[in-house]
Amino acid sequence: MSSPAIQWYPGHIAKAIGQLREELQRVDAVIEVLDARIPSASRHPELGRWLGEKPRLLALNRVDCIEARDLKAWQEYFLRQGIPVYPTNGRSGEGVNRLKQAVLHLGQSVNTRRQQRGMRPRAVRAVVVGFPNVGKSALLNRLLGRRAAESAARPGVTRQLRWVRLGGELDLLDSPGILPPSLPDQQAASLLAICDDIGEAAYDPERVAAYFLDHVLRVQPQARSLLQRRYGWPDPIPPGGAAVQELAERRYQGDPQRAARQVLNDYRKGLLGPLALELPPKA
Structure with a gap:
């Protein structure tokens, strides 16, 4: 995604x-x-x-x-x-x-x-x-x-x-949080949004939550079983956007924004466990 x-x-x-x-x-x-x-x-x-x-x-x-x-x-x-x-x-x-x-x-x-x-x-x-x-x-x-x-x-x-x-x-x-005048690296900007290091007015939670699910499974594949237990997704977990929509239909009366905010808040509060979203380049 x-x-x-x-x-x-x-x-x-x-x-x-x-x-x-x-x-x-x-x-x-x-x-x-x-x-x-x-x-x-x-x-x-x-x-x-x-x-x-x-x-x-x-x-x-x-x-x-x-x-x-x-x-x-x-x-x-x-x-x-x-x-x-x-x-x-x-x-x-x-x-x-x-x-x-x-x-x-x-x-x-x-x-x-x-x-x-x-x-x-x-x-x-x-x-x-x-x-x-x-x-x-x-x-x-x-x-x-x-x-x-x-x-x-x-x-x-x-x-x-x-x-x-x-x-x-x-x-x-x-000092106040400092942001560059523009955010050309949109992947980095998305990670900042996931971690709540950018105000919510800057992004669509549904798209950010979908990106989070796709990204975390690439970086930390061991998180798959935890996500399945917490949200009831099948194996394999659907792509991020489909996973958010499926969760919305099942738990949030079809409201993907509520489902997305739940996933993001769970991560931010540590309820998905300790999960780094970036790993350093290999030496």
Whole structure:
């Protein structure tokens, strides 16, 4: 099945990107938050160009949503590229302290240079960036040890840049989810929609759910038996669109939109088990 057409670019994001690019000049390090279910699709294509040589850490968030073997494969993939990656779970706090120590370590060089110039040390400045709803604000709250940023399981909650101070050692800049001006890679856009990392106004749930079923069975064929048990589909499971329609007829009075939303919500809530939708390229 071809990727559904996805297009969403709220005005507040365009404004925030301009502000973010200005603030990047003031930060010492960048924490790029990725969705562990779709690490490639949730990387902003322009961020590397904006950062130049500025140090960057990858926080692979929502690691509870994928199998340990898939997490290990992604860690090894990024390490081969020389990119430090830190598995985290913003909801439980798993991995957050290790990420915090890594950010502080990156900032030590800043204060070393300041002291060499006869200047007093200052707090390390780091910015937390990523696509909408990948868990940036929840992760920031965990780093701070308190609820300083509004967090919810939907995209678009954070709408402006905001500095938050952690004692005297770390200043964190929370930013809205950043999307590129267009989404030419429609497969990546579809994966973002499946994971609820793009607002629902951008896509048709029926087409996205159909794409999800076809895609997950290609990437994670072991999910077939779980899907059959949960939704009562035969073996082989019909193609995505037909499967959604069959489920609608059987459980939702013929309403494919309701059936589609049920499938997508089940995946997003983890009711289909830990399932990565992307695996790293083979070495």
